[in-house]
Amino acid sequence: MPQKTHTISELARAFDITTRTIRFYEEKGLLNPQRVGQQRRYTDADRVRLTLIQRGKRIGMSLQESQAIIEMYDPAQGNVEQLERLLDNVNARKQQLHAQMQDLKQMLTELDDVEKRCQQALNIVNKKEDN
Amino acid sequence: MPQKTHTISELARAFDITTRTIRFYEEKGLLNPQRVGQQRRYTDADRVRLTLIQRGKRIGMSLQESQAIIEMYDPAQGNVEQLERLLDNVNARKQQLHAQMQDLKQMLTELDDVEKRCQQALNIVNKKEDN
DNA sequence: CAAAAGCTTGACGTTAACGTCAACGTAAGC
DNA sequence: GCTTACGTTGACGTTAACGTCAAGCTTTTG
Numbered sequence A, B: 001m002p003q004k005t006h007t008i009s010e011l012a013r014a015f016d017i018t019t020r021t022i023r024f025y026e027e028k029g030l031l032n033p034q035r036v037g038q039q040r041r042y043t044d045a046d047r048v049r050l051t052l053i054q055r056g057k058r059i060g061m062s063l064q065e066s067q068a069i070i071e072m073y074d075p076a077q078g079n080v081e082q083l084e085r086l087l088d089n090v091n092a093r094k095q096q097l098h099a100q101m102q103d104l105k106q107m108l109t110e111l112d113d114v115e116k117r118c119q120q121a122l123n124i125v126n127k128k129e130d131n
Numbered sequence C: 001c002a003a004a005a006g007c008t009t010g011a012c013g014t015t016a017a018c019g020t021c022a023a024c025g026t027a028a029g030c
Numbered sequence D: 001g002c003t004t005a006c007g008t009t010g011a012c013g014t015t016a017a018c019g020t021c022a023a024g025c026t027t028t029t030g
Helices: A008-015 A019-027 A044-058 A063-073 A080-130 B008-015 B019-027 B044-058 B063-073 B080-130
Strands: A034-036 A039-041 B034-036 B039-041
Touching (some): A063 A080, A080 B044, B008 B044, B019 B044, B044 B063
Antiparallel strands (some): A034 A039
8 A cells, every 4th residue: 555644744743843843854864755746745764763863862862863873774775885884883873872871870870879868868857757 | 188179171181071161061050169269179079070961961961951960969958848859850860761761772672673684684695605 | 580381251153953933835624 | 716724945043062262360380
């Protein structure tokens, strides 16, 4: 069956972003929807990209970085050399994400410490109230 | 012993940032070093804060968010109400970081998929060469 | 003690990631 | 068929996070 397509405002509603944002992403090369006359029509492939972009943003990636990852998803089916370069890029990204994971864990354990100290302070106050 | 202090350029070298950046962080309320005359003097507490800021940046936090976390570290030792608010904030942050961890994992598994597909494509090419 | 090196406060410039009009074409409901 | 809603392309505005001078003070070094 022919892919169901969406207008720009449908997509905007679905992803809770503005149409301006969607056009901006296209301007930056992250999307390029089909056209029906002047108007843009978005397929599910575009939705996948938007999902990637939003996840990227949540973990602190720039649009350029998200674009790099998107391009890894749509490999232009190149020759061996290109495949190997792609593989290198993928592994570099993976390493970076693992490092980021470590930073996240560290931040979490430090917040755990703050929580504990906070709890203790509250316990002391409560014990005083018991007297 | 009295804490050893550092000048702004010493700190800049140590953290591989510019002095402008350090002053900017102060302007935004993330640091406030002591002064000796006009000049700033930084203690280890400031280094801790800078470490936090940099880790924050690596996981995609804004300076405002890092500031919020810094303030959790230096609790103004308030009353019960303040302690409870702090605890709420800490837990909210923790939740957000856990969510971010999920996003990271997802991104990683998707990159794993790309890697596998890439490997397969290379294997096929190599087998052809065997013939 | 003079020049160089370092510190200080402005002030303006820059990039990313959109927001916010404006002015105009097109499609859709009554 | 006309209004109303939606879409399009500019162009300029905005915020965060610094970079980049400039102009002046101070401290260190030969």
